[in-house]
Amino acid sequence: MGRSITASRVRSTGDRPRIEDVAALAGTTAITVSRALHRPEKVAAETRRKVLEAVAALGYIPNLAASALASRRSRILALVVPTIANSVFADTVHGFSDAVTAAGLQLLLGQGTYAPETEHRLLTALVGRRPDAIAVIGIVRRTETRELLRRAGVPIAEIWDLTATPIDLVVGFSNRAAGHAMTRFLVGRGRRHIAFVGGDDDRAAARRDGYAAALGESGLAPGGADIRVADISYGAGRRALRALLEAAPAVDAAFFATDVLAVGALLECREMGIAVPGRIAIAGLGDLEIARELSPALTTVRVPSYDIGRRAAELLLARIAGDAVASAVTDLGFEIIARESA
Amino acid sequence: MGRSITASRVRSTGDRPRIEDVAALAGTTAITVSRALHRPEKVAAETRRKVLEAVAALGYIPNLAASALASRRSRILALVVPTIANSVFADTVHGFSDAVTAAGLQLLLGQGTYAPETEHRLLTALVGRRPDAIAVIGIVRRTETRELLRRAGVPIAEIWDLTATPIDLVVGFSNRAAGHAMTRFLVGRGRRHIAFVGGDDDRAAARRDGYAAALGESGLAPGGADIRVADISYGAGRRALRALLEAAPAVDAAFFATDVLAVGALLECREMGIAVPGRIAIAGLGDLEIARELSPALTTVRVPSYDIGRRAAELLLARIAGDAVASAVTDLGFEIIARESA
DNA sequence: TCCCATCGTGACAGCGCTAACATACTCGAC
DNA sequence: GTCGAGTATGTTAGCGCTGTCACGATGGGA
Incomplete structure (x- = not known):
């Protein structure tokens, strides 16, 4: 035969x-x-x-499938993202892809993991491909999924937020610290009724946490109703701003979990004739290009999206090559960018 | 042993x-x-x-590598994009990924193909993985690369622009027709000195072509210096607008190859106190979310980014399943969205 | 009763490559 | 000339899975 x-x-x-x-x-x-x-x-x-x-x-x-089988090295790195239709994550994919390509490997992309159930299914499928390493945006919560990754027997990176108990490596910045720092910044600017607006994902929750802690340290109470948005869009930011002003007329600052929301709020203020930062200060997180182009330009937290992807890939590649990685935790930090809106 | x-x-x-x-x-x-x-x-x-x-x-x-080897079906679909840090392409990746995941296959992503040389190298690497099908954003120009894909022996889709001579399948819309239609639209609005601003990639070139043809049909001459931008960013749009007004003071409309540039121009106009659409009409292409949020809201061409990805994957999957695909060319069309800026 | 179709399961070989060991050959030191 | 070390190439045996054919059991129709 x-x-x-x-x-x-x-x-x-x-x-x-x-x-x-x-x-x-x-x-x-x-x-x-x-x-x-x-x-x-x-x-x-x-x-x-x-x-x-x-x-x-x-x-x-x-035939790389045959090569992978025989050599037990697939030359594939897997990356899992919540969604790619979000430019900060797209930047991370970009950085990851650049490093992977430079090393002559290939990128297997998994997308759509805001739900733990889909995340588990997706990762199972990816593990089946026997990638040489796996990176996941976010901290993996489900015990079962953590076990799955651990058993994959390859380097794992959880990226975009820090944790003291990673599966293996973490690369990112402290979302909590970023929320904290921006809130302190707003307090420093004399704001006393500071509201937080964001979604319900882990990263937004960490930022909200930092916000709450900073308020507590300053002896302040939350400056507005607890506004949660269901989707991240300029429109959602506009609606959130209106809802906020209605629910808490005394609010004098709004800190948005992401720039997209903050930009929406900024646009809404302009149309409603609300002075920024006179009547209300607006701050975001992400430092999108549009943030600095608007006027008033948006005060925000610059976050190393591209570098997170790139660095994660580089560390994973080093691990694969057998190099010792100095620390399990890589904190890439963030930076407050003070512009006109706050 | x-x-x-x-x-x-x-x-x-x-x-x-x-x-x-x-x-x-x-x-x-x-x-x-x-x-x-x-x-x-x-x-x-x-x-x-x-x-x-x-x-x-x-x-x-x-182990899917072993499975792929034995069954000669990798259950991988490859997608090649010029860059992922561009939200219209990110949408295409999103649509492609959704369809691929729904079918239980996996997405191998190749990124970085603005140069034919890198494109060839990248595709060679991807073909080595023996994907069940391959999609590429753009029309593949190099004969050698076309041959490579043809010899891969799997369904191929060139996406995002149409061509009469595809390697296999095409899914997209006519960039030329879109450029043509928007130019006619501007002429219909009474504009007589219409300029085109864009980059040097194939898609921008096709749009510029359509623009030139429409002008010719209307007996008009280009309304400004031939402005080319090197990168696609809000800042580049701003600079292009300034350069345009300087080089061609009589210009009364500017058609930008992408919304990012048009939005930059809109912001610049606002800051410079130039009335839009009074002094100059501004139009873009892409229908980004920000386009409808600004005021004046941007007149643009809505393009089916997500659907291109999704549909391409679906057609490729049908081909893999052995279903006949009705036509090699799938034109998903476009739509002029008339707002306030033109 | 026999036959053949159908169903469930298994044996075998091979997908295309590489790790590990084996062999042949070269060359300089003694 | 002999030996050992080093270099270039070859042989063998899988990697972990599935396609193909084969086989036994069951059952309904002639």
């Missing part, structure tokens, strides 16, 4: 050439071809030349 | 369980486990139960 029984080793037309076809044409054997391609220094220059010639002549492209 | 020589088939700790381990625990053989997982209707209910129990007990996750 097998090809090896047939007299000729020439492949039928339409089939892709295999490593043996290359070897035959180059007058050598499969293993030498493999070495010529992966460890050229182990092969005589003349042999290498013949092999490369044969590769070119046949248009040979190694 | 091999595992089969050892007396016991129980795996050493740390190793992942294989299909044979599951089979042993379920009291059956590997092939039955494979069938129980992939074609459950082919296996007796009782056997299936035992297999699933064993799978759960061992935490077995099939």
Whole structure:
């Protein structure tokens, strides 16, 4: 049945050439071809030349699935993101992709993990591909999922928020500290009725936490109703601002969990003729490009989205290469960008 | 040497369980486990139960690289994008990912193909993974690369622009027609000195083409210097607007190849006190969310970014399943969204 | 009663590659 | 000339899964 029984080793037309076809044409054997391609220094220059010639002549492209199976190295890095339709996460994917590509590996992307259930399913599927490492945006909460990742037996990075108890590595910044710092900043600007507006994901919750702690330290009470948004959009930011002013007329500052919401609020203020920062200060988080282009320009927290992705990939690659990674926790920090809106 | 020589088939700790381990625990053989997982209707209910129990007990996750090798189906779809840090492409990735995930396959993402050379290298690497289908944003120009894809022997989709001579499938809209339609729209609004501003990629070039054709039909000359931007950002849009007004003071309309540039121009006009659309009309393409939130709201071309990704994946999946795809060309159209800026 | 279709299961081989060991050959030291 | 070390290449045996065929059991129709 097998090809090896047939007299000729020439492949039928339409089939892709295999490593043996290359070897035959180059007058050598499969293993030498493999070495010529992966460890050229182990092969005589003349042999290498013949092999490369044969590769070119046949248009040979190694089957990486077979390679992965035999070598137990897939040369794939998996990355899991809540959604890609969010430019800060897109930047992280970008950074991750750049580092992965530079190292000659490939990126397997999993998307859609705001629910723990989907996250688990998605990760199971990804683990099946036996990636050399896995990165996940967010801290993995479900015990079962953490166990799944641990058992995958490869380096794991949880990225975008810090935790003292990572599965393996963490790369990000403290969302809590960022929330705290911005709130202190607003207090420092003389604001006394500061509201927080955000969604319900973990990162927003951490920022809200930091906000609450900073208020407590300053002896202040929350400056408005607890406004939660269901989706992250400019429109949601507008609506949230209106709801806030209605529910808490005394509010003098609004800190939004993300710039998209803050920008929406800024636009709404302009249309309603509400002075910013006169009547109310507006602050965001993310430092989107649009934030600095509006007027008043948005005061925000700059966050290393691209670097988180890039650094995570680099650390994972180092781990794969067997290099010791100094610390399990990589804090990339953040920066308050004071502009006109607060 | 091999595992089969050892007396016991129980795996050493740390190793992942294989299909044979599951089979042993379920009291059956590997092939039955494979069938129980992939074609459950082919296996007796009782056997299936035992297999699933064993799978759960061992935490077995099939090795998809081995599966791909044996079955010649990788269950991977590859997608290649110029950059992901551009929200319209991110939407396309999103749509593609949704369809791929829904079908139980996985997404291999390649990023960074504004240069033909990188595109070729990236695609070579992706083809090595033997995806079941490949989608590429843009029309593949290089003959060598087209040949590479053709020889991959799987369905191929070129997406985001139409062409009469696709490698296999095309899904998108006519960038030329969109440029044409918006230009006609501006002419219809009484504009006579219409400028076009965009980058140098293929899509911008097609839009510029349509613009030039529409001007010709209306007996008009280009309304300004030929402004090319090097990067796509709000800042670039601002600078382009200033450059345009300086180079061609008579200009009464500016059509930007993408909304990001148009939004930048709109912001610049506001700051410079230039009346829009009084002094100059501004139009874009893409229909970003911010476009409708600004005032004046941006007149633009709505483009089916998400649907292009989703539809491309669906068509590719249909092809893989052996269904005939009605037409090689899928035109998803576009829509002029007339708002206040033009 | 026999036959053949159908169902459930299994044996075997192979997908295309590489790790590990084995072998041949070269060259300089003694 | 012999030996050992180093270099270049080859042989063998899988990696973990599934396609293909084969086989036994069951059951309904002639």
